[in-house]
Amino acid sequence: MRHLRKRYYDAFAGYYDRFVAFHSRDARDGLRSFLSGRVPVQEGDFVLDICTGTGTLLGFLRQKVGPTGLVVGLDFSPGMLKVCKMKVGKHADIALLQSDAARLPFKDNCFSALTCSHAFYELKGKTQQQMLREAARVLKPGKPLFIMEHDLPENPLIRMLLYIRLLSMGTRQAVTTLRHEKEVLQKHFAHVEKVTTPGRRSKIMVCRN
Numbered sequence: 001m002r003h004l005r006k007r008y009y010d011a012f013a014g015y016y017d018r019f020v021a022f023h024s025r026d027a028r029d030g031l032r033s034f035l036s037g038r039v040p041v042q043e044g045d046f047v048l049d050i051c052t053g054t055g056t057l058l059g060f061l062r063q064k065v066g067p068t069g070l071v072v073g074l075d076f077s078p079g080m081l082k083v084c085k086m087k088v089g090k091h092a093d094i095a096l097l098q099s100d101a102a103r104l105p106f107k108d109n110c111f112s113a114l115t116c117s118h119a120f121y122e123l124k125g126k127t128q129q130q131m132l133r134e135a136a137r138v139l140k141p142g143k144p145l146f147i148m149e150h151d152l153p154e155n156p157l158i159r160m161l162l163y164i165r166l167l168s169m170g171t172r173q174a175v176t177t178l179r180h181e182k183e184v185l186q187k188h189f190a191h192v193e194k195v196t197t198p199g200r201r202s203k204i205m206v207c208r209n
């Protein structure tokens with residue numbers, strides 16, 4: 001099943017950036033730039049972008065941690081990582097890793113911040129909870145995980161369309177997560193705060209222990 005999902009993302013990889021620009025009306029990556037602007041890291045810090053996809057966030061994060069820092073982009077889809085590699089180019093301070101979000105191959109307490117943009121709701125089955133547990137483990141104490149997602153649309157018709165899209169991806173629990181998000185995140189993080197993005201179509205959940 002996981003294999004099929006990877007194939008789905010592999011097939012989508014070549015079109016993904018154009019889809020995002022059209023769907024989010026965000027041709028200039030404004031949302032990812034906004035998210036990166038809120039990540040409180042300094043030169044020399046290590047940051048992990050979980051489910052990095054085509055890696056749009058990596059370039060923004062790299063500017064923040066500078067040449068002595070490290071930005072890691074993790075994804076389970078070789079297709080997405082291939083597009084990501086072509087897009088970000090070769091840099092000593094960016095590492096790409098093919099791995100599952102449910103098992104982060106890092107030591108405890110090693111990152112100064114984690115990001116996960118527009119992917120959390122798409123994690124299937126137990127993976128959502130496993131990813132949160134792993135995120136809490138690899139973060140340094142007090143450091144944040146930023147989860148950016150579509151916010152619940154106020155228009156009932158558009159809200160229904162969002163539910164249908166999530167259900168059509170086979171992520172039934174995404175709908176439950178959407179409705180009880182804070183409770184889901186608070187199982188692993190003591191402090192959870194919501195930030196609305198400009199345009200109010202997306203939101204960022206900032207989680208820390």
Ligand SMILES: C[S@@+](CC[C@H](N)C(=O)[O-])C[C@H]1O[C@@H](n2cnc3c(N)ncnc32)[C@H](O)[C@@H]1O
Nearest residue numbers: 009051052053075076077080100101117118119
């Ligand atoms: C909608 S894309 C988001 C990409 C990127 N973060 C962004 O903001 O555009 C979702 C990504 O999550 C990845 N993904 C889904 N399930 C995963 C898992 N269990 N482990 C690692 N990556 C996963 C997919 O391969 C895909 O690249």
